[in-house]
Amino acid sequence: MGLKIVKREGKSFKDRIYLPAILSGMMITLGHFLRNLRDTSNIKTMNYPEEQPQDITARYRGVHRLTKREDESVRCVACFMCATACPAECIFIEAEERNDGVDEKMPKVFTIDLLECVFCGACVEACPCDAIRMDTGIFTFVAQKREDFLLTKDKLLSFEAKKEDA
Amino acid sequence: MANITVDGKTLEVKEGALLIEELLTNNINIPHFCYHPALGKDGNCRMCMVEIEGQKRPQIACDTPIKNGMIIRTKGANIDRVKRSILELELINHPIDCPICDQAGECQLQNYYMDVGLYESRLSTPKVHGQKHVDLGANVVLDQERCVLCTRCVRFTKNITKTDELGVFARADHSVISTFPGQPLKDPYAMNVVDLCPVGALTSKDFRFHKRVWFLQTEEAICNRCARGCSLYVDHHKEKYKDEMIYRYRPRFNDKVNGYFICDTGRLSYTYENENRNFHPMIRGKESEYEYAEGKLLRLVKRNIGKTLFVISSDLSLEEMVRIKALATMYDAQISAYEPNRFDEHFGDDFLKCNDLSSNARALPLVGIEDHYEGFALGIDKAELIVFIGRSDSGLLKDFSCTTKSIAIVYGYQPEVNEGLELLLPITSHTGRAGTFINCDGIVQFSQCAISHNSEHKKLLELLAMLIGDTLFTCSDVWNEIVCKIECFKELKFDELPKNSQKICL
Numbered sequence: 001m002g003l004k005i006v007k008r009e010g011k012s013f014k015d016r017i018y019l020p021a022i023l024s025g026m027m028i029t030l031g032h033f034l035r036n037l038r039d040t041s042n043i044k045t046m047n048y049p050e051e052q053p054q055d056i057t058a059r060y061r062g063v064h065r066l067t068k069r070e071d072e073s074v075r076c077v078a079c080f081m082c083a084t085a086c087p088a089e090c091i092f093i094e095a096e097e098r099n100d101g102v103d104e105k106m107p108k109v110f111t112i113d114l115l116e117c118v119f120c121g122a123c124v125e126a127c128p129c130d131a132i133r134m135d136t137g138i139f140t141f142v143a144q145k146r147e148d149f150l151l152t153k154d155k156l157l158s159f160e161a162k163k164e165d166a
Numbered sequence: 167m168a169n170i171t172v173d174g175k176t177l178e179v180k181e182g183a184l185l186i187e188e189l190l191t192n193n194i195n196i197p198h199f200c201y202h203p204a205l206g207k208d209g210n211c212r213m214c215m216v217e218i219e220g221q222k223r224p225q226i227a228c229d230t231p232i233k234n235g236m237i238i239r240t241k242g243a244n245i246d247r248v249k250r251s252i253l254e255l256e257l258i259n260h261p262i263d264c265p266i267c268d269q270a271g272e273c274q275l276q277n278y279y280m281d282v283g284l285y286e287s288r289l290s291t292p293k294v295h296g297q298k299h300v301d302l303g304a305n306v307v308l309d310q311e312r313c314v315l316c317t318r319c320v321r322f323t324k325n326i327t328k329t330d331e332l333g334v335f336a337r338a339d340h341s342v343i344s345t346f347p348g349q350p351l352k353d354p355y356a357m358n359v360v361d362l363c364p365v366g367a368l369t370s371k372d373f374r375f376h377k378r379v380w381f382l383q384t385e386e387a388i389c390n391r392c393a394r395g396c397s398l399y400v401d402h403h404k405e406k407y408k409d410e411m412i413y414r415y416r417p418r419f420n421d422k423v424n425g426y427f428i429c430d431t432g433r434l435s436y437t438y439e440n441e442n443r444n445f446h447p448m449i450r451g452k453e454s455e456y457e458y459a460e461g462k463l464l465r466l467v468k469r470n471i472g473k474t475l476f477v478i479s480s481d482l483s484l485e486e487m488v489r490i491k492a493l494a495t496m497y498d499a500q501i502s503a504y505e506p507n508r509f510d511e512h513f514g515d516d517f518l519k520c521n522d523l524s525s526n527a528r529a530l531p532l533v534g535i536e537d538h539y540e541g542f543a544l545g546i547d548k549a550e551l552i553v554f555i556g557r558s559d560s561g562l563l564k565d566f567s568c569t570t571k572s573i574a575i576v577y578g579y580q581p582e583v584n585e586g587l588e589l590l591l592p593i594t595s596h597t598g599r600a601g602t603f604i605n606c607d608g609i610v611q612f613s614q615c616a617i618s619h620n621s622e623h624k625k626l627l628e629l630l631a632m633l634i635g636d637t638l639f640t641c642s643d644v645w646n647e648i649v650c651k652i653e654c655f656k657e658l659k660f661d662e663l664p665k666n667s668q669k670i671c672l
Contacts, residue, residue, distance in 0.1 A: 079265030080378045089406050095375040104299055105266040105375055128265050 056137050056162065061121045063138035064112055064151070065159035067131055071102065074157060076131035078107040082123035090116035091123060110153040114141055137162025168234040173241055179232055186214050186227040194240060197249060197278045199256075199364045200316035201228040204426040205325060211256070211316050213278070215248050216240050224248050249282045257283075259294045259339065261311040269366030271379040275314065294339045302332075303350025304430065305357055305371040310342040313367035319343060319359040326427070327517075329353040343367065355517065358427045361416060370414070372434060377403060377413045386418060386664070387615035388603050390481055390596050391432040392513065393522035395605035396424035397667075400436070400597055400615045409444075409620045412436045412597060422609050422667055429519050439597050442579040444621060448590040456622045459591050464633055466551055466574060466589065467497055474499035475549035479556030480508065480527035480537065482626070483601020483613070485644040487526070487533045489630040490555060492648070496634060500549065501535050503527070504542035506562070520606050528604040528672055532654055546571075551588075556626070560587070576629070592623045599625040600641050602649075602663065608672045610655075612641075612663035 014020055036043050046053070056062070067075045078095035096108035123132050136159045143149050168181035172194060179188040184207060189196050199211035207228040215224040219237035224245060239245060257275065264270040296310030320332045320343065331351045335344050345351060351359075360370045382401040389396040397420035402412045415436045417428040447459035454462070467474060478490055480503050494501045505524065514521035530537055546552065546566050553574045554560060558581030560573055572588040575581055578595035593599075600616045616625075624632075631639050638644050645660040654670045662668075 077266045078375070079270075080381075081265070084378070084380065092406070097375060103266065104263075 053139075056139060058135065058162070060137060060139065061119050061124075061134040062136045062162070063114065063141055063159065064117075064123070064132055064134050064156060065136050065161070066110065066153065066156040067133055068157065069102070073100070073102055074106055074131070074153070075129055076107050076110060077103055077105050077129055078110070079105075079128060081126040081128060082132055085122040085126035087120060087122060088116045088118045090114075107153060110156060112151045112156065114149040114151060115146065133161065135161045168232050168236075170232060170234075170236040170238060172238045181234060182231050184228060185216070185230040185232055185236075185238070188232060189216075189227060189238075189240070195281075196227055196240060197253075197274070197281070198228060199274060199314050200318060202318050202362060202426075205318055205321045205362070208317060208321065211314060212252050213249065213256070215245060215252065217242070217245050246282050249278070250285060253278055253283050254285060254288075256314045258289060259296075259311065260314075261293070261298075261309075263312075267309075267312065267366035268369045268374055268379070269312075269363075273366055274364040296342050300344070301350075301371070302345055302368075303356070304352055305434075306351055306359060307369050307371050307374060308343060309367050309369070310344070312365050313343055314365055315341055315343070316364060317343075318362040318364070319368055322359055322362055323351075323353070323356075326358075327353045327355050331356075332359070354429050354431065354515070354519065355427060357430045357433055358417065361426075373414045382413060385597070385615035385617060386613070387415075387597055388525070388611050388613035389415070389428060389432040389435070390525035390603070391429075391435045391523070393520040393524055393527065393606035394424065394518050395525055395603050395609070395611055396420070396428045396432055396518060397611065398428065398432075400617070402597075402617055410617050412439050412617070420611075420667060422669065423605060423607075423611070424518055427518065429517075431513075431519070436597075438579065439595050443595050443598075443619065445580040445590075445592055447592060448584060448587065450588060451585065456592075456624075459589060460624070460629065460632065462589055463553075463574060463576070463591055463629075466572060467493075467499075467553070467633060470497075470499075470549075470551035470572075472498040473548065473550035475545040475552045476501045477542070477552060477554045477557070477562075478503050478535065480505060480524035480530055481596070482526060482556045483599075483603060483641070484526065484529045484533070484610075484649065485601055485641045486556070486626050486630070487529055487535060488644060488648050488652075489627060489634070489638070491533050491535060493630055493634050500541075500545040502542040502545050503530050503535050503537040504539055504562075505537065505557075505559075506539075507559075522606060525605075526603045528606070528608065529602075532604075532652060532672075556593075558582070576626070578623075591629075592621070593626045593629060594619075594623050598623070599627065602641065602645075604670070604672075608670050609667050610658060610663065610670055611667040612660075614664050 083091040090113040092111040094109040098106040198214040200208040209229040214227040216227045217239040300308040385400045387400045397418035399416040404410045447454045555576045558577045574589040576591045
């Protein structure tokens, strides 16, 4: 069994008065400060919310939206596949008969509770009709009351897909 | 008896019986659409193909009588290929609208496709279209495109109800199920075609779009609509943040009682369980805490020893009747099960429905409770406290001078009138508690379904245990302590009742 003798640091007079170490640390901070002052574009943080992130890609899972058919009516047929797949059980659907000849069934109520949602995207994967997507690019959703985080069918239909910046 | 070999295993079966019957009884999976044990073979869907050694081609199991020494193969690449081809033919004009189809989740087409199908469509011509959501009447909706023309529904109206409303019309690809012009489905058993339909062609208007079937949980129960006491499945589900809801009743096979079917009235009686269940205990018209109201009942009964009349419903279970009898003996009270509206001459028929609307009146004489008018009238004269248990028809008392008497109602459903009541105490409804019922032919059945709701309502047996002051809270307690000592129940075993209903002599 070999023993390794570890040399204890910090015993010297220079180490024990602390000041040289503190000064060298402040020099590093000062160096960064001067460098960032000369070239602000290099700073890693941003002035959110005045400045918005530019790296939200098309595949980013943002707030959900319900897609529409060509005639602007709801594409969802209330098959409950999303609600079944949802691990957080945050999708609340009530189905009703659809009488406009386009289809037989549609959702009367379609509510997603964003406070319960874990943004896993299982609903999008499960949808057989491509009726729900998470491509709005909305990465933050702000509201004053808990009730406002319940996204209703009308709200979900009003969201649009995020425009790709050219 | 005959010995046959199925997939290498030897089975002892009945000679001459249909092959599919014996295979299904031995839990061997045979895909089939047109065969149904209640309707027999038809041989039109060709789905139940099996290989029989010595036969050149695969044969349909539903129209093959069993011979001794048959060697049968139900699995293997060869037979799967045959099944896949037949399934492909069945599905040629199918709209594949499973997302909007109520049958999805309990659809045989879906199941068989996942078992042996899984092919790419080879159809290059447009599909033949039929009518969708056709209202056939009697709560049945038809989708002609989803139909596989197994004719189970047609044979049901022809052989079982003998009303012949449904038929197959037009030829070849254009064949569809429909009713005759101006003659909608209207027999009182029509909704059974929804259960019979193996695919989503016939769906129930009552259940349509209310719930996807994979969410449903199933309990076994007994229908309490009439004296037949048909065996049921109760399909219920508790949605997140909501209370339990019952979505439908389905017939449960019971060869001693109802076979494979139930009547539409019984099937739709589940709505009553949902609608009138939530109400609060009331003391003299004022809402009360449940525990306080319970105590109030105990105080009322104690204060009126020797001057109490229990007016009980004949829909109560055997266990509850036995316990009320014990309660009455303890407090020296009278019991009457007089019900002027027990019989409805227009309800019964010669199939399942009975004129006697009481689900358990046969138990009354066995327990020793009288149901004639004289006893009821005499009891009222002597009583100071009248407790209605399991019923709310306090209107019966208006022919008597009851102004000085206290009236209490202990019931599972919201009563229409609750004025002039001393106490209204809710208990769990029919599907909220288990119990034994004796039907019109003396068949003893156990209803297991005890769905617990958000409400604090107690089961009647628990309430009675509190009133009596002992610990017989469950049906098995009551059976072991009391019921098994009654002469005609001595032979029965409580543990076997749920699986196997038994006949007693009335």
